[in-house]
Amino acid sequence: SAAGVLVCLLEYPRSKRKKGSTMERCGQKYLTAVVKVFGPLTRNYYIRAILHAALAVPAGFLLSTILGTVCLGIASGIYLLAAVRGEEWRPIEQKPRERPHMGDTIKQPPSNPPPRPPADARKKQPAEVGG
Numbered sequence: 001s002a003a004g005v006l007v008c009l010l011e012y013p014r015s016k017r018k019k020g021s022t023m024e025r026c027g028q029k030y031l032t033a034v035v036k037v038f039g040p041l042t043r044n045y046y047i048r049a050i051l052h053a054a055l056a057v058p059a060g061f062l063l064s065t066i067l068g069t070v071c072l073g074i075a076s077g078i079y080l081l082a083a084v085r086g087e088e089w090r091p092i093e094q095k096p097r098e099r100p101h102m103g104d105t106i107k108q109p110p111s112n113p114p115p116r117p118p119a120d121a122r123k124k125q126p127a128e129v130g131g
Contacts, residue, residue, distance in 0.1 A: 003055045003059075004068075006055075007052070007055065007072075009031060009034065009035075010035065010042060010048070010051075012025065012028065012031050013025070013028045013031045013032045013035050013089075013091070013092075014028065014092065015088075015089045015090050015091075015092075016090040016091065016092045016093075022092050024092050028092070032091045032092065035089070035091070036091055042089065043088050043089045043090070044083070044088060044089075045079045045080070045082045045083035045087055045088055045089070046079075046080070046083040048079045048083075048089075049076045049077075049079035049080040049083060050076075052072045052073075052075045052076035052079060053072070053073065053076040055072050056068075056069045056072035056073045056076065059072065
């Protein structure tokens with residue numbers, strides 16, 4: 001059960017994507033701090049692949065944990081593939097929100113007046129005046 005807790009703590013924080021944005025899981029920032037403390041031991045996917053494979057070995061001897069063994073083996077293979085491709089776990093760090101400057105938000109006024117209909121179309125028709 002301690003191995004399961006270790007895997008859950010290691011797997012819960014999402015890694016930052018190379019492209020695009022990554023949504024942070026609820027409460028992830030607390031576990032991210034824990035994962036960051038261990039440095040390369042938790043960031044390197046080769047180490048994660050070896051850890052998952054090592055945890056799968058003892059679980060393979062019991063029939064009741066065979067499904068967990070298969071899951072750990074698949075996770076180990078995925079981490080090994082990701083490590084070969086040069087990926088690693090990177091924390092999602094919140095960027096401080098920049099407040100817009102008032103001078104930047106005010107745009108230049110238009111230089112031309114808005115378009116108007118022709119002069120004869122602007123004159124009110126006699127039927128409209130009686131309304």
